[in-house]
Amino acid sequence: MKLRVSNITVRLNSTEILKEVSLEIHRGEFVSLLGPNGSGKSTILRTIYGILKPTGGAVYLNGKELNGAGFEEVAKLIGYLPQEQSEANLKVLDVVLLGRTPYIRINPGKDDYALAMKALELVGMENFAHRRFSELSGGEKQKVMLARIFCQNTDFMLLDEPTAHLDVKSQLEILEIVKKMVKAGKSTLISLHDINLAAMFSDRILMIRNGKIIYAGTPEEVIRPDRIEEVFGIRAEVIRHNQRILVIPEVVR
Template sequence: MRLKVENVTVKIESREILRDVTLEVEKGEIVALLGPNGSGKSTLLRTIFGILKPVKGVVFFDGKRIEKIEEISKIAAYLPQESSDTNLTVLDVVLLGRTPHLSGFKLPKNRDLEIAKRALEEVGMAEFAERKFSELSGGEKQKVLLARVFAQQPKLMLLDEPTAHLDISAQIDIMEIVRRKVGSGCSALVAMHDINLASMFSDKIIMVKNGKVVYAGEAEEVLTEESIKDVYGADVRIKKVGRSVYVIPKTRGERNGRRVHIICGGGSGRDLIYMLSEEGYSVSAGVLNVLDSDWEAVIDVDGEFVEEAPFSPISDEAHEKNLKFIEKADVVVLSNLVVGKGNLKNLVAAKKAAELGKLIVIEKTRFELRNFFGKEAEEIYEEIVRKARVVRSEREALYEIRKVLDRGGHANSRR
């Protein structure tokens, strides 16, 4: 479905919330709606769906002007930002999506039931059909609510922050589901708060400020340091990885000239990265997958890093860069990371740091509980701990780093 919003102005009481908003969503597109809280994103979605009436302007669905919400809901589905909990079963929640297609007070028919079950299959929640909605996790609930949207069989989806309050894995799951649905011929206008997630999954970006569309286009065109400063008031850096654009906060702090490199991933180095930055150390980290929480943390403290594409194993090139960072560092820390096929090279890099006499190992959890690679990883780790200083927490690691750097020595073996 092609959506066109033309010169729409909306007032709530005496306050003008939207002003002369014009935008388009083509069939088969995901368009991300970005802007700070209070910018008018939710109001715009509610207006398109017919919940709010504009004082000026028109909304067209495939070139037709439809104003009654009963008619709009037969072709468009709206997922609000907040949904109330319920003790209904998952299947009953999804069946509510069939309401616009039922006449009067008619009960769902077998066809409606089949459509609801198929929607649950689309979001990977078929086995939860008889569970109570209230018993699900946040990510599971959001998938069920998406299934309710799918059961409505919309040509256009209006989604208000569908990834809010979810961890990064759940956010990606939700957006992958939305992308698959759009790929089947639907369209989606999605209000989002995560700029990087919007860049990854959207075909176009629309940025809203004070109720007006101020930027619109593809991510590479729209997401600039200047536009984000204008809309959010934030100083950022823009980094391009492949065809994706990533927004990185700028931070500045006093540094004491000592360099600490952290071998981490999956959030295992995040706390130490911030602690070291606060202490004034220059922090580097690697090898990290783009969008990993450790990747975000080292960017946040304006540190250096070696990166790899999202969900990709460490390449030889990235591994070599990591070794160079290790050589330059005064101290290297191996975090309490999980080791698998994709990041075994990080363990090999830690072995090199241990051989150089500059490694501190954080062992909060026994290695056998974090080793998903097998015997080879176990043997490498045993070699590492024989030559490294092993501690049990980030605080202990920070204490050891201070001692080593204050005396100008090495983090050599001592358990």
């Protein structure tokens, strides 16, 4: 099982946003796109999912080209969590059931409801099933959105900044849930801008700058002071202790 992006180029309003980007995600991998705002992380995810059409290159899943595939076909193969979430006045269970949209023809059935409740249990939100989504905290909403993707029952997950605007505890909870699903056999490509979170959870990191993958490898291979300065434009100390990596940015005075 493999997702392969081959030399995709994306132009928006005559501006080249992605420049011949190639990457591969294998079964059971947690791979992070790491880079500053505007580097192209979200564009990569949106292009893989088919929201944006590449002007060059192609996306393949298990050897089959996805370019031109319909929404329902892609949605049965890949789950996508966008960075921006709309405020829904639906009940939590109904929000999760939206993950069954590619499979439901008229109304959700018993199996759909069972899958939705199982997905809520996976993220520890089963007791919130009949609460209004709009009443939840930011961390609770992200857990519900992850449950929606789990309910979609795909092998691959594309997650765009799922920890943005969350407190530290919620960030860790969200990424621990994702990591648990990856260990169970799913795969994820996740965009992050927090270097320490990427180092903590990733099997591999792809460092992005100006629409290009500049560096790729394990956290130990990729996270170095010179590369952080090149990609993020900051100086930082990288500490390695007990198989952990900690990045401490220098304070500019």
